[in-house]
Amino acid sequence: MARHALLSRRLLASRPCVRAATTTTTRRRAFATAASSSSSSSSSSSSSSSAPHPRRASDYRVKLVEVGPRDGLQNEKTAVPLPVKLDLIDRLARAGMTTVEAGAFVSPKWVPQMAGSSEILDHLLGRAPASAPAGPLTYSFLVPNLKGLDAAVRVLARHPDAFTPDPLPPTPSKPAIELAVFAAATESFSRANLNCDIDTSLARFREVIQAAKEPAGAALLLPPPRRCACAPTSRWCWAARSRGTTWTRTRWRASRRRCSRRGPTRSRWGTRRAWARRRGRRSCSGAWRARGCAPRTWPCTSTTRTGRRSSTRPWRSSTGSEPLTAAWPGSAGARTAPGRRATWRPRTSCTFWRRWGWTPGWTWTRWWTSGSGSPRRLGGGTAAWSAGRC
Numbered sequence: 001m002a003r004h005a006l007l008s009r010r011l012l013a014s015r016p017c018v019r020a021a022t023t024t025t026t027r028r029r030a031f032a033t034a035a036s037s038s039s040s041s042s043s044s045s046s047s048s049s050s051a052p053h054p055r056r057a058s059d060y061r062v063k064l065v066e067v068g069p070r071d072g073l074q075n076e077k078t079a080v081p082l083p084v085k086l087d088l089i090d091r092l093a094r095a096g097m098t099t100v101e102a103g104a105f106v107s108p109k110w111v112p113q114m115a116g117s118s119e120i121l122d123h124l125l126g127r128a129p130a131s132a133p134a135g136p137l138t139y140s141f142l143v144p145n146l147k148g149l150d151a152a153v154r155v156l157a158r159h160p161d162a163f164t165p166d167p168l169p170p171t172p173s174k175p176a177i178e179l180a181v182f183a184a185a186t187e188s189f190s191r192a193n194l195n196c197d198i199d200t201s202l203a204r205f206r207e208v209i210q211a212a213k214e215p216a217g218a219a220l221l222l223p224p225p226r227r228c229a230c231a232p233t234s235r236w237c238w239a240a241r242s243r244g245t246t247w248t249r250t251r252w253r254a255s256r257r258r259c260s261r262r263g264p265t266r267s268r269w270g271t272r273r274a275w276a277r278r279r280g281r282r283s284c285s286g287a288w289r290a291r292g293c294a295p296r297t298w299p300c301t302s303t304t305r306t307g308r309r310s311s312t313r314p315w316r317s318s319t320g321s322e323p324l325t326a327a328w329p330g331s332a333g334a335r336t337a338p339g340r341r342a343t344w345r346p347r348t349s350c351t352f353w354r355r356w357g358w359t360p361g362w363t364w365t366r367w368w369t370s371g372s373g374s375p376r377r378l379g380g381g382t383a384a385w386s387a388g389r390c
C-alpha cells in the first residue's frame with residue numbers, strides 16, 4: 001500500500017486560557033532545534049558531519065500513536081456505527097495504547113467515515129469516569145482548517161473539566177485531547193488530500209494555530225511537531241539523511257520542484273535509490289527543518305525488510321538532538337477493516353521495537369486479548385457492520 005506520509009503538528013487542547021509552560025518550553029526547544037539546524041543547513045557547512053551528538057537514554061523515547069480508529073476506519077466503504085468505533089477505541093486503550101487517534105474534524109463529503117468525530121469526542125469526554133479505560137490516555141483528532149478547529153473547540157467547550165490541560169499528564173479519568181493539523185510533502189498529494197497546494201495548506205496551518213492562540217475559547221497550544229515525514233520517496237530520504245546530507249532552503253525548493261514534477265515511477269526500493277542518486281540524494285528531514293519543524297516521528301509503514309531497515313536508519317544515525325517518536329498507522333484499525341492487511345502486523349511491530357531496545361508499552365498478547373484486532377469481536381461484529389444492524 002503506497003502511503004504518503006504527512007507533516008502534522010499537534011495542537012494540544014487545554015482548558016480555556018490555561019497556558020502550558022512545558023509545551024511552550026518544548027515548543028521553544030523544538031523550534032530551537034529546527035532553527036539551529038536550518039541555520040546550519042543554510043550555511044551548508046560541513047559542520048553536520050562533525051562528531052555525532054552524544055546519545056542520551058532519553059533519546060530512545062518512542063511514542064506509538066495508534067491511528068487505527070481514524071486511518072484504519074476512514075477507508076471503510078460501509079458506515080461504521082458509532083458504538084463499534086467507540087468499542088474499538090476502548091479496546092485499544094485496554095490493550096495498552098497511550099495515544100489513540102480517534103477521528104478527524106474534516107469534511108464529511110471528503111471522508112464520510114469521519115462525520116461522527118464530534119460525537120466520538122463528545123462521548124469520550126462526557127462518559128462517566130467508571131466507564132473510562134484503565135490507563136491515562138491521549139485522544140488525538142485531525143483538524144485541517146478553521147472549520148474543523150471550530151467544531152472541535154465547540155465540543156471541548158461543552159466539557160471544560162473533562163480533559164487534562166496540557167502539560168499535565170493525562171489521568172485515567174481525565175484524558176488529554178490532542179488536535180493535529182497536517183500538510184503533505186508533495187503538491188499532488190496535497191491537492192488530492194486537502195484540495196489545495198502545499199503553501200495554502202501551510203497557510204491554513206498558520207490560521208489554525210493563530211486562532212488557537214486567541215485568548216477567547218479553548219487555548220490551543222502548538223507543541224512540538226508530532227508527525228513529520230516526507231514525500232512518497234521518503235525511504236531514499238532516510239538513506240540520504242544517514243549519509244549526513246545537509247539541506248538548504250534553495251536545495252529544498254529545487255528538490256520539491258523535482259519531487260512534484262517527477263516522483264519515482266516504480267515503487268521498487270532499488271529504483272528509488274537510483275532515482276534519488278540521480279537527483280542529488282536529498283534528505284527530507286533537513287527540508288522540514290528548513291520549514292520550521294524538527295522531524296519527530298517517522299511513520300514506519302513498510303512491511304518489507306528493506307523498508308524496516310531504512311525506517312530505522314534515522315534512529316541509528318540521528319544526532320540525538322531530538323527524540324524521534326514513531327507512529328505507524330493502523331496496526332489495529334487496519335486489521336479491523338475486513339479484508340485489509342495492517343501495514344505492520346502488531347506481532348512484527350512488537351518484535352521490531354524490542355529488537356531496537358524499545359518497549360512499546362503494550363504487548364502482542366494484550367493487543368490480541370483486547371479484541372482490537374478481530375472484527376468479529378467489535379461491537380456487533382463485521383456481519384452487523386455490513387448489515388448495518390448496529
Ligand SMILES: CC(C)(COP(=O)([O-])OP(=O)([O-])OC[C@H]1O[C@@H](n2cnc3c(N)ncnc32)[C@H](O)[C@@H]1OP(=O)([O-])[O-])[C@@H](O)C(=O)NCCC(=O)NCCSC(=O)C[C@@](C)(O)CC(=O)[O-]
Nearest residue numbers: 003004005006071105106107110144147148193194195329
Ligand atoms: C480540508 C477540506 C475540508 C478542504 O476541502 P474544500 O472542499 O477545499 O473545503 P471548502 O472550504 O470548499 O468546503 C467544502 C465543504 O466542506 C465543508 N468543510 C470544510 N472544512 C470542513 C471541516 N473541517 N469539517 C467539516 N466540514 C468542512 C464546508 O463547509 C463545505 O461544505 P458545504 O458548504 O459545501 O456544505 C477537505 O479537503 C477535507 O476534508 N479533506 C479530507 C482530508 C483527510 O481527512 N484526509 C485523510 C487524512 S490524511 C491521511 O489519511 C494520511 C495520513 C495522515 O494517515 C498519513 C499516512 O497514513 O501516512
